[in-house]
Amino acid sequence: MSGYYSLLQNIERYVAPGAEAREAFFSILREVVVKKRQFIVQPGFVCIHQSYVVQGSFRAFFLSDQGVEHTLQFAVEDWFISDFNSYINQTPASLFVEALENGRILQMAHDDVEALCSRYPVFERYFRIVAQKSFAFAQRRILSNIGKSAEQRYLEFYELYPDIVGRVPQYALASYLGMTPEFLSKIRKRL
Amino acid sequence: MSGYYSLLQNIERYVAPGAEAREAFFSILREVVVKKRQFIVQPGFVCIHQSYVVQGSFRAFFLSDQGVEHTLQFAVEDWFISDFNSYINQTPASLFVEALENGRILQMAHDDVEALCSRYPVFERYFRIVAQKSFAFAQRRILSNIGKSAEQRYLEFYELYPDIVGRVPQYALASYLGMTPEFLSKIRKRL
DNA sequence: CGCGACGTTGATTTGCCTCAACGATTGTGG
DNA sequence: CCACAATCGTTGAGGCAAATCAACGTCGCG
Numbered sequence: 001m002s003g004y005y006s007l008l009q010n011i012e013r014y015v016a017p018g019a020e021a022r023e024a025f026f027s028i029l030r031e032v033v034v035k036k037r038q039f040i041v042q043p044g045f046v047c048i049h050q051s052y053v054v055q056g057s058f059r060a061f062f063l064s065d066q067g068v069e070h071t072l073q074f075a076v077e078d079w080f081i082s083d084f085n086s087y088i089n090q091t092p093a094s095l096f097v098e099a100l101e102n103g104r105i106l107q108m109a110h111d112d113v114e115a116l117c118s119r120y121p122v123f124e125r126y127f128r129i130v131a132q133k134s135f136a137f138a139q140r141r142i143l144s145n146i147g148k149s150a151e152q153r154y155l156e157f158y159e160l161y162p163d164i165v166g167r168v169p170q171y172a173l174a175s176y177l178g179m180t181p182e183f184l185s186k187i188r189k190r191l
Numbered sequence: 192m193s194g195y196y197s198l199l200q201n202i203e204r205y206v207a208p209g210a211e212a213r214e215a216f217f218s219i220l221r222e223v224v225v226k227k228r229q230f231i232v233q234p235g236f237v238c239i240h241q242s243y244v245v246q247g248s249f250r251a252f253f254l255s256d257q258g259v260e261h262t263l264q265f266a267v268e269d270w271f272i273s274d275f276n277s278y279i280n281q282t283p284a285s286l287f288v289e290a291l292e293n294g295r296i297l298q299m300a301h302d303d304v305e306a307l308c309s310r311y312p313v314f315e316r317y318f319r320i321v322a323q324k325s326f327a328f329a330q331r332r333i334l335s336n337i338g339k340s341a342e343q344r345y346l347e348f349y350e351l352y353p354d355i356v357g358r359v360p361q362y363a364l365a366s367y368l369g370m371t372p373e374f375l376s377k378i379r380k381r382l
Numbered sequence: 383c384g385c386g387a388c389g390t391t392g393a394t395t396t397g398c399c400t401c402a403a404c405g406a407t408t409g410t411g412g
Numbered sequence: 413c414c415a416c417a418a419t420c421g422t423t424g425a426g427g428c429a430a431a432t433c434a435a436c437g438t439c440g441c442g
Contacts, residue, residue: 020429033358064338068338070338072334072335084323084326084327085327088323124319125308125309126322127320128194128315128316129420131319131322132275132322133279134326135325135326136279138326138329140276141333142263142336143253144328145336145337146336146368146369147255147259147261147369149398151397170420170421171421173324176336177337178338179399180398180399180400182398182399182401183397185420185421185423189422190290211412246415262401340429341429361388362388370430371430372388372390372430373390373430373433374429375389376389376390380391
């Protein structure tokens, strides 16, 4: 129940849905309990859901042909996570989304969200704003990828998300920052 | 006039605005002619407009403290360009957006777009879809940044946008791909 | 023509990776 | 509750990809 409330708070930071719209939105949500190491998205399957994190931490990662993992995104409380490329285009996923801790999420199915948006433009607006913010965020990350050294990238991440650094495995953080776990370890030593 | 038509075609790939909505949209557009090397966005100033490219090529880049340029985005015909972070949040820009050729753009002001979206949800939907696609695109780029070698990144870009490779200065492409112009030159030699 | 911007090429250096071995911690079954 | 394996982080030696620095060629343009 509390999960619905925190998602509603998130929504109300940007838009103000009426009682009817709010109820309609709640009705498409499904609360799911996930265990550590559980995958909520897997390559090959179309990613039907977008998930709002009520509790716990997650990561989305790509597994290359050579077996190397590349973490695309972390998500903790009050974030969304999914294979967005798969979700948006309703094509087979290429990412894993894995629970890093036991947790709870609110899932909403693609078609339900689309129907909801058509019926209540206030949600069209909400998801537009979320997508735009996500895009701006991704662009900032691209800048730090192409412009900065491994050490600078780590420091920047530490500055922005000190909580996440302590909460996820170091190899996952290394693969997010685009370096090997060994090298991240060496960076942390000289600090 | 032809610029309006090609933008309309872009819109109609995703949504179908009525005659009234279409007219309202056209009324907030302003066609602007730009000369090569002209800046349409500069750091420090709030980026009021989003620009649709009718003709020409552009790039958005960040200039670091040490004077190094990092290209965040290219845009040719039928693309949007802006400092989206500045545009979305209406905060001062940190990027330059520069014309690489003489060209023409359609500019739309942030507040006009917001008003339009409130009045005609069909545009809310359109810009949501555009933002979602942009985000998915940015995520793919992040993956190739953290996972691939310089040569692989060049080949991937060449595969996806052969036209752009021949159309923009090589130092700009190098700074987009996250390598030095010298190294890009060496990569191209051995191919 | 001559200057400045752009691309090329080579010599050298370095940031980061690879590989391998070794602690520390966690969790699991006996 | 302990023993053992598995997982994760650390450390070091050596190697490679890409950066840096510098010189030179070329083209477009005032």
